[in-house]
Amino acid sequence: MLLDNSHLTARRHARVAGAIYLLNVLTGIFALGYVPAQTGGHGDAVATVQNITAHEGLFRAGIVAGAICYLAFLLLPLALYRLLGATHRIASVAMVALAMASVPIGFVTLGHKLDVLTLLGQAPWLHPLSAAQVQTQVMLQLDAYGNGLLLAQVFWGLWLLPFGWLVIRGRQLPRLLGYLLVLGGLSYVADFAAQLLVPGYSDTAFASYATTPAALGEIGTCLWLLVVGARPAATA
Template identity: 55%
Template sequence: MSLHHDLGDVGIASALRRDGRVAGALYLVVVLTGIFCLAWVPSQLGTDAAGAAAQVGVFRAGIAAFLLMQVAFLLLPLAMYRVLGDINRHAAVAMVALATVSVPIGLVTLSHRLEALALLESIGQHPPASVDAAFQLSLQRYGHGMFIAKLFWGLWLLPFGWLVLRSGRLPRVLGLLLLLGGVGYVLQVFGGLLPGFANSSLSNYATLPAALGEIGSCLWLLLFGVRVGVVRTHSA
């Protein structure tokens, strides 16, 4: 009986390590594509249609990266469920649900980016002023959609961070950073509805713990894997 039990624990530990590596690889895709399309691409584009048209290839690459990010982000919480789902089923289901909700929001939001791309390709066929006005409107709609998606990018971190803290399968400091980051995202979204908050120091640094926690979790899973000293501690 003891031998069968030990073999079962070995199999569970092996599965956890494998699932952790898969989750880490998916997280790496999310992190890299997110940095590219949400940070680097906007920094390369001008503030008007003419400036963006000069970098239309970069604009296209940003759209492709965003699509890839959404696919990876759809799979990531499912992979994390396999790593943490046995710790607390309700929290794990909430983690998956909150992350998954953001994907259709992000894809609908991306449609405005595609509208903007079509406008860039039509420069020269219409008066520049009308193209630029429509381009700015498309980007504004894109920004509004991202504002909503950001709420769920934060909410999923709350059950995720709690599961990391409770399980100990990743360093607990990462769980704390994920929790603080989730709160930061929510604060940034609701605070953004208040006048002047968007330009405050609190808004600028609210999501820093999330960045540290998510990049840290990604690297830990890839480099060290899941801690399996204690495995499958079922909890309702």
């Protein structure tokens, strides 16, 4: 009976973590991938402003989705701690701390998108600005948004290192997922460094796929938690 209860508890904790993870993944894909693809102008200020104006509702929805994504990411490491914490306490605390450190950066970064909406609004004090000046300010805010995401990416990578190690050591989930998570964490950090240190890196084909291991590891872990669940911790 004790064994059955431990299996049920582990599975319940896994399903909760998987559901939060899925919310984080879906809102992240929408806010960080789909919306920018529809509202961006490929560096053209005029086209960018036109696209945002034409898809203002989508732009606003992206901000809301981003906020939900960061809120889910605030809860996710706590849910994973309940599941994996018995494997190694220090690594589990590091996982939680590194993941949560990215959340304030994410919310501050979202503020730049709110500033874009302000610039494109009809406030009387904006009337003295010419169209070119508004477009320049919009691009500056979007660049600041991108820079904030780049900083957050450091923590998106670092938290995966203890997370993946816990998966590998605890064997509550397939070890392959743990290796992908660790590799994904390293790829996030390497991509951050390359974008700052390697001229022209962002324009290379490799840059588009640099964080693929992280996507495979995180989406795979999310689906495994949600569909299959997890085994009890070895130390239980």
